[in-house]
Amino acid sequence: xxxxxxxxxxxxLVAAVAPLAIVMLVFFLVPLAMTALLTxxxxxxxxxxxxxxxxxWTEIFSKPHYWTIMxxxxxxxxxxxxxxxxxxxxxxxxxxxxxxxxxxxxxILIIFAxxxxxxxxxxxxxxxxxxxxVANWLLSYLGLxxxxxxxxxxxxxxxxxxxxxxxVYPMFTIYLSLARIDxxxxxxxxxxxxSRIRTFFEVTLPLSRPGLYSGAVLVFVLSxxxxxxxxxxxxxxxxxxSELIRQSFExxxxxxxxxxxxxVLIVIGALTxxxxxxxxxxxxxxxxxxLA
Amino acid sequence: MATPIIDASHIVKDxxxxxxxHGVSLEVGAGEFVALVxxxxxxxxxxxxxxxxxxDITEGRLEIEGKDMRGVPAASRPTRMVFQKLALFPxxxxxxxxGFPLKLQKFDRAEIDRRVVAMLELMHLNPxxxxxxxxxxxxGEQQRVALARALVSHPxxxxxxxxxxxxxxxxxxxxxxxxxxxxxxxxxxxxxxxxDLEEAMMLADKICVxxxxxxxxxxxxxxxxxxxxxxxxxxxxxxxxxxxxDVSGTLEGGLTVGSPLVAGQPVVMESGxxxxxxxxxxxxxxxxxxxxxxxxxxxxxxxxxxxxxxxxYFIKGSSTQxxxxxxxxxxxxxxDLPGSFELPAQVGEEVRIxxxxxxxxxxxx
Numbered sequence: 118x119x120x121x122x123x124x125x126x127x128x129x130l131v132a133a134v135a136p137l138a139i140v141m142l143v144f145f146l147v148p149l150a151m152t153a154l155l156t157x158x159x160x161x162x163x164x165x166x167x168x169x170x171x172x173x174w175t176e177i178f179s180k181p182h183y184w185t186i187m188x189x190x191x192x193x194x195x196x197x198x199x200x201x202x203x204x205x206x207x208x209x210x211x212x213x214x215x216x217x218x219x220x221x222x223x224x225i226l227i228i229f230a231x232x233x234x235x236x237x238x239x240x241x242x243x244x245x246x247x248x249x250x251v252a253n254w255l256l257s258y259l260g261l262x263x264x265x266x267x268x269x270x271x272x273x274x275x276x277x278x279x280x281x282x283x284x285v286y287p288m289f290t291i292y293l294s295l296a297r298i299d300x301x302x303x304x305x306x307x308x309x310x311x312s313r314i315r316t317f318f319e320v321t322l323p324l325s326r327p328g329l330y331s332g333a334v335l336v337f338v339l340s341x342x343x344x345x346x347x348x349x350x351x352x353x354x355x356x357x358x359s360e361l362i363r364q365s366f367e368x369x370x371x372x373x374x375x376x377x378x379x380x381v382l383i384v385i386g387a388l389t390x391x392x393x394x395x396x397x398x399x400x401x402x403x404x405x406x407x408l409a
Numbered sequence: 410m411a412t413p414i415i416d417a418s419h420i421v422k423d424x425x426x427x428x429x430x431h432g433v434s435l436e437v438g439a440g441e442f443v444a445l446v447x448x449x450x451x452x453x454x455x456x457x458x459x460x461x462x463x464x465d466i467t468e469g470r471l472e473i474e475g476k477d478m479r480g481v482p483a484a485s486r487p488t489r490m491v492f493q494k495l496a497l498f499p500x501x502x503x504x505x506x507x508g509f510p511l512k513l514q515k516f517d518r519a520e521i522d523r524r525v526v527a528m529l530e531l532m533h534l535n536p537x538x539x540x541x542x543x544x545x546x547x548x549g550e551q552q553r554v555a556l557a558r559a560l561v562s563h564p565x566x567x568x569x570x571x572x573x574x575x576x577x578x579x580x581x582x583x584x585x586x587x588x589x590x591x592x593x594x595x596x597x598x599x600x601x602x603x604x605d606l607e608e609a610m611m612l613a614d615k616i617c618v619x620x621x622x623x624x625x626x627x628x629x630x631x632x633x634x635x636x637x638x639x640x641x642x643x644x645x646x647x648x649x650x651x652x653x654x655d656v657s658g659t660l661e662g663g664l665t666v667g668s669p670l671v672a673g674q675p676v677v678m679e680s681g682x683x684x685x686x687x688x689x690x691x692x693x694x695x696x697x698x699x700x701x702x703x704x705x706x707x708x709x710x711x712x713x714x715x716x717x718x719x720x721x722y723f724i725k726g727s728s729t730q731x732x733x734x735x736x737x738x739x740x741x742x743x744x745d746l747p748g749s750f751e752l753p754a755q756v757g758e759e760v761r762i763x764x765x766x767x768x769x770x771x772x773x774x
Contacts, residue, residue, distance in 0.1 A: 301496035304463055307483040308490045309510040309558070319509075323500045 155376035163370045173373040183361065183378065190358040191385055193272070194340035197279045201336045202329065204280065205287035209328075210321075213295040224292075231285045239278050239349045246274050246350065270352025278346035283339055287332025294328025295321070330397060334390060341386045358382045414439045414474055414565055414598050415460060421468035422455055422622075429455045431622045432469065437566065437615075442592050442599045444609035446645070447619035453602045456619075457568050460600065461490045474565055487565035491572045495555040497543040503529075503554050504539040510562040528557040531591075549580045556588075560595065569601040573608070585611055606646040610634065618642050626686075638686040640774050643695045648743045650701070651693040656771070660687070666694065666771060670737045673713035676766045684772035694769040698730065698745040703753050704763040714763045717742065719754050733762055 125131065156173055159166045177183050212220045230238075245251045246269040253265050268274050298321060306316040344359040353360065358378065365375030415437035422430040430452045437443050445453040458464040459471065462483030471478045474487055489510070497506050505512075507528055508521045516524075529536055532553040543551055552572060559567055569588075573581045589612050592599050603609050609616050610630040618625045618633065618641075626638035637643035640651055654668045660680060667675030708714040717735035727748050732741040742762060746753065754760050 299494070299496065301492050301494060302498060304461075304483070305490070305492060305496035305498070306509075307463075308461060308488075310484045310513040310562070311509075312484060315513065320498060 152376045152379055155373055156380060158373045160371050160373060165372060173377045176374070177377055177381065183381075186356060186361050187358055187378075187381060187385055189355065190341060190343075190382070191389060193276065193279070193343070193357060194337050194386075195389075197276060197283060197340040197343075198333050198336045200276070200280045201284040201287055202291075202333060204284045205332060206291055206325075206329070209288050209292040209295055212292055227285060227288065235282055235345060238282065239345050242274070242278050242281065242350055243269060246277065269350065270354055272351060272355050275343075275347045275351035275355075275357075278350040279340055279343050282346065283336045286335040286339070287329070290328040290332035290335070291325055292328070294325040298324045333393075337390065338386065341382060412475060413437055414441075415600070416472040417456075417460070417469070418471075419469040420456065420459060420466055420471065422452070422459065422464065423467045429622055430459075433619070433622070433624055435617060435624070435627075437598050437600060440596045440598055441615060442589075442601070442613045443615045443617065444601045444603060444613035445617050445619060446603055446606050446609045447625075449604060450621075451619040452622040453604075453619050454570060457490075457570055457600065457602045460566070461488050461568050462486045488568055489559040489562065489564035489566075490568040490570065491555050491559045493570045493572065493574065495543075495551055495572070497551060497555055497558070499543055502540050502542055503534075503546070506543065506554055507557045507561050509558065514562060524561055525557075528561050531560075532557045533587075548576055549584065552576065552584060556591070560591075560597070564597065566598045566600060569599060571603055574603075574605075581608075588612060606633070610646070618645065636684065636770065637695065637772060638684060639688075639772050640693060640695075643770075643772060648698055650696040650698065650740075650742050652696060652738070652769075653691065653693050654771070656692050664771065666766060668694075668713070670735070671713040671715055673708055673766070676711065678771050679767070682767065682770050684770065686773070687771065688773040690774045692771060692773045694766060695772055696764050696769045698743045700768060701742065701744040701762055701764045702746065704761040708763050711765055711767055712763045713766050714761055715742065716759065716761050719756050719758050719760055721756060722752065722754075724748070733760060 157169050157171065159168055159170065159172050212223060216223060243250070247253070248265045248267065248269070250269070252268065256266065268277070302320050302324070303316055306320045307313075311319060342359055343357060344363070347353070347355070347357045347360055351357075362375050362378045362382070365371050365378060413436040415435065417433065417435040419432040419434055420430050421428065421432050433452065433456060435443075435445075435456065445456060447453050455464060459466055460473070462478065462481060462485075466479070478486065498509070501509065504522075504525050508525045511521045511524060525539070526536065529539070534550060534553050534557070538546065538550070538554075543554065546554065555572065573584055576584065585608060588599075592612075599613075601609065601612060606616070606618075610633065613630065615627065616630055616633050617627045618638075620641055626633060626642050628636070633642060634646065643649055643651070652668060652670070654666045656664055656666055658665045658677075660683060663677040664683060665675050665677050704712075704714055715733075715735050717733040720732045720734045720741050722732070723730045725748070728745045729748050729752070731744045731746065731754065733744065734741045744762065
């Protein structure tokens with residue numbers, strides 16, 4: 118506590134942090150507060166009525182339709198986290214071990230793919246997932262699966278697009294964690310008598326947790342706001358929260374509803390993260406957290 | 410001697426096109442404390458990693474406890490290593506670190522706890538440390554935890570890779586003493602890699618001096634100190650003086666040694682004072698700093714005298730070191746005199762120094 122008061126008394130530190138603090142205040146906290154305020158207004162003939170009532174909130178809590186979409190969004194986000202991690206971890210692991218020599222080249226390729234516009238990439242997936250697309254052609258060519266599978270315009274299509282666009286985040290955070298692990302720790306584990314698999318679970322995996330968790334959080338937060346994939350690849354058949362919010366603002370011109378749904382999404386996301394954090398911290402001894 | 414616990418013969422190790430070890434042989438007896446010494450890049454750490462199983466052998470044969478180690482992974486070898494940077498698992502507590510090898514051997518919890526506590530006692534570590542993490546301990550304490558982890562499963566051989574290089578001088582001294590005591594108590598074979606020959610002499614029964622991927626000399630600390638193979642080995646410990654000499658005759662018939670730099674008659678060296686590795690090249694007499702003294706008058710019989718100018722002196726307490734610049738010698742002559750209240754000579758003073766060449770040691774480059 119002592120050090121904290123010291124920090125605030127240091128004019129240089131305060132000056133250094135001030136610009137960012139002001140930007141966050143003006144462009145994040147104020148709009149957030151305005152959004153929250155908006156939920157207590159009503160609309161009449163597409164015009165905002167400046168009142169103070171709970172009409173929108175009672176509507177949201179009385180219609181299960183909204184909650185279905187919200188829960189679907191969180192569910193899709195969690196599935197996306199799991200699949201992304203399952204793809205990202207082995208990739209990052211290979212880049213720090215077997216493929217270490219080519220690590221730089223492979224990472225450049227991944228970054229190129231990553232920096233290509235998401236809209237372009239997502240539309241590209243239509244060519245792959247279509248009934249007459251590359252995926253179906255390849256499957257039938259190899260004699261796998263039925264004649265033609267419907268992937269495009271299904272939740273599966275949405276999920277493929279989301280994982281494709283987001284798996285790169287945990288790949289990099291996990292890579293950074295893995296690359297920081299001292300090679301001697303792995304040798305020390307072998308030396309103590311541990312097999313490769315045992316060493317992975319006793320040493321490598323626990324020490325890559327920071328990257329694993331931060332990557333998971335990134336994917337989760339970005340998945341909650343997934344907009345492009347459900348529209349382009351999901352075909353709007355099972356909309357997610359972002360589509361619902363867009364419709365409220367644009368199609369129905371009901372800003373209070375859109376604002377309230379936004380707040381609901383933020384709260385659900387924050388609660389999920391808080392639960393996950395509680396779970397992680399419960400399993401991490403206090404002494405180690407202190408050192409992290 | 411009984412069968413050695415480690416028998417490495419003609420080990421060759423190539424890294425790509427670079428040859429790190431040129432056919433090195435090493436025997437470690439049961440309960441022996443062996444030190445591998447040499448400057449950085451001499452291959453001592455490579456050899457240790459080969460023993461541990463972290464590196465394979467290009468050519469040669471390695472047997473540990475009578476078994477060929479080709480293709481045997483580190484996990485299945487009876488060796489345990491203490492790493493230079495200790496390599497304690499940062500996410501495991503002290504107890505989990507020490508108990509890790511036992512956990513892998515599937516001992517039950519009670520047995521592991523019992524042995525970990527016993528190890529903690531042996532290492533004079535505070536029992537409250539069991540639930541702490543390595544980063545919460547001091548450097549010396551981490552060192553002891555690393556030793557405890559390596560020794561807890563009673564390995565056949567303990568490998569130590571310069572484990573004390575990061576510690577301050579005082580802590581180093583006390584840990585060295587403890588290591589020696591530990592070795593005596595446990596009877597485990599120790600192989601220590603160090604670049605500090607003084608440390609090796611203090612601790613080891615047998616010292617292997619390495620240079621550029623080859624063994625230069627293997628011997629007891631007294632062998633290495635009093636009968637070094639060549640000037641490289643002799644120059645490796647502390648400060649020594651080399652006096653270039655002219656040699657005539659044969660070892661059998663008596664080697665006659667003389668020098669134009671000194672006042673004194675040529676002498677015939679006894680075989681005990683001649684290196685067994687004496688080669689063709691330049692030869693020199695090795696004169697330890699403690700066997701040179703100031704002369705008041707002319708040299709006595711069997712004594713050689715040099716004249717020079719005092720360049721500097723260092724008062725070390727129990728001894729005083731003088732450096733005397735002698736014309737014709739590249740380096741100043743270093744001499745250690747017993748400490749005394751009055752200094753025998755001042756800087757810039759012209760002095761005569763003397764020694765007995767018969768007591769010196771003849772070696773080649």
